[in-house]
Amino acid sequence: MAGLLKTPSLHLTPTLLHAPSVPFKPFCVSFAGGRNTSVSLSRRASLRSVSSGYPLRLLNLVPFASGEAETTETEETDGAVDVENENAGAEEVEAEEEEAAVVTALLNSYKEALAENNEGKIAEIEASLKSIEDEKNLLADKVASLSNELSVERDRLIRISADFDNFRKRTERERLNLVSNAQGEVVENLLAVLDNFERAKSQIKVETEGEEKVTNSYQSIYKQFVEILGSLGVIHVETVGKQFDPMLHEAIMREDSSEYEEGIVLEEYRKGFLLGERLLRPSMVKVSAGPGPEKPREAEVEETTAQGSSEEAASSS
Known part of the structure; x- marks a missing residue:
């Protein structure tokens, strides 16, 4: 080269x-x-x-x-x-x-x-x-x-950004749970006062005009109290005519019923309340046990005959 x-x-x-x-x-x-x-x-x-x-x-x-x-x-x-x-x-x-x-x-x-x-x-x-x-x-x-x-x-x-985002969401959930728990504890202590208003409303018999004024006064306080609880998110648990739910209801009695099927709530003895998705206290209810045992045909015939005889005696007299 x-x-x-x-x-x-x-x-x-x-x-x-x-x-x-x-x-x-x-x-x-x-x-x-x-x-x-x-x-x-x-x-x-x-x-x-x-x-x-x-x-x-x-x-x-x-x-x-x-x-x-x-x-x-x-x-x-x-x-x-x-x-x-x-x-x-x-x-x-x-x-x-x-x-x-x-x-x-x-x-x-x-x-x-x-x-x-x-x-x-x-x-x-x-x-x-x-x-x-x-x-x-x-x-x-x-x-x-x-x-x-x-x-x-x-x-x-x-990864750090994702971890921080998860931490922020978890902290927000914990804060909301803390607020909900604090509200629940306060409302639970006030439910006894609500029961007293309900009991007084059902037991007091108004006879005079003065008693009526007193009753209307405390009933207005009761109404205002219920509105405040509603503004906090407290709702009443539905009972009568609803299917019995052990998570919401507390059965204290069972009774045969020809009107309702088995497992349907017949009567409410004490109201239950929810705060959001948290159960403050269950409702005390009476539950249907379904229709009772059928009576024998002979007993029905005897009962019908007895009723007819009593009616004839009453008409002749």
Whole structure:
């Protein structure tokens, strides 16, 4: 390959590279994992040491954001954020151009060394390019490692957010249960007062106008008391005509009934109350045991005959 590069056609290439009329077109090389200006400066220093005998004519790498940095000092404070963003972008572009210029200069020097068959210079440039490639791979590995760490931290953040949401819901449920329990304890202590109102209403017989006024007064208090309990969510347990429910009713008596089927509540002796879904106290009720045993036909005939005889005696008298 070195012999082929000694041909006259290839000896013309270095002269063209130094010609000022030929535009300089640097190609862009990106490195995964970010940009490092310190690496670019070190590569530029190594390039100067390698190509000291062959000076290269490179473009003037003047940071085009320097003018902007000077003008931003006179801008108003409300545009400070935009100026910082522009400066950051300018520094990023500057670092990219420096890296591209260093790599381009190395490649040009490498072409010249190949054309002149300078093995020492070729080895030095190849070592520089190899170090750049190694650094690129190192940065790529670092980016992959940081990406994995970011993924792990993102999953951890999602789990923490879900745990916090569950904790918030559990705390809210516990708070509601605590409020409900406190209300239930207070209402349970007031149910005895409600029973006294009910008992007085059923037992007192009003005879005079004064007694009626007194009765109406405490009945208005009773009505207001019931309305307050209703506003707290206290409701009466339904009983008469409903199916007996051991979770809501307390059976204190069973009775045969030809009107209701077995298991139907016949009568209520004490009211039961619910606070939301919590049972404050069950209702005391009498439950139907179903129809009683059938009477023998002869007993029915005798009973009918006796009733007829009594009716005839009453009519004759």
